[in-house]
Amino acid sequence: MAEMKTYTGGCHCGQVRYEATTDLAQVVTCNCSICHKLGSVLTFVPPEQFKSLSGADVVKSYQFNKKVIxxxxxxxxxxxxxxxxxxxxxxxxxxxxxxxxxxxxxxxLKPFAYNGRDA
Ligand SMILES: [Zn+2]
Structure with missing residues (x-):
């Protein structure tokens, strides 16, 4: 099993910063309407493996479709x-x-190509 590691990340201007702890065992690309446009490469972590360092109070939420994300x-x-x-x-x-x-x-990384477009 891959090693768990704590990574830092954030937006381009630096206002949004976070730490995420993951072994990168599951990496996903998705062809849904938004991931296709964003080109996101995703990994999923539970809240205890995610820590906001800054910007959580200023980020804007965009929702569409079932509005669950x-x-x-x-x-x-x-x-x-x-x-x-x-x-x-x-x-x-x-x-x-x-x-x-x-x-x-x-x-x-070898992302799994999730068929979010048809999900
Ligand atoms: Zn920014």
């Missing part, structure tokens, strides 16, 4: 560095956009 983007630079919602088990979860996480080499 809060797409949280920075009001200044517009970057969506994470989202919140509920996992399949109904528990709260954080979707971390690995494109916004420091020190992750995306070329070494």
């Amino acid at each position: 809060n797409h949280l983007h920075c009001p200044t630079c517009g970057v969506e560095s994470y989202a919140t919602g509920k996992g399949p088990d109904g528990k709260p979860m954080y979707a971390v956009n690995l494109r916004c996480v420091d020190g992750v080499d995306l070329s070494t």
Whole structure:
């Protein structure tokens, strides 16, 4: 099993910052209408593995479709560095956009291509 590590990440301008602890065992791309446009590469963590360092009070939430996910983007630079919602088990979860996480080499990851468009 891969090693759990605490990563830092955030938006482009630096207003939104967070820590996420993950082993990067599950990395997902998705072809739903928003992920397709954003190009997000996601990993999902429970709340105890996510810590907001700054910006949680200023992020704007965008919702669409079933409105179950809060797409949280920075009001200044517009970057969506994470989202919140509920996992399949109904528990709260954080979707971390690995494109916004420091020190992750995306070329070494093999994301699972989730068919969110038809979900
Ligand atoms: Zn920003």
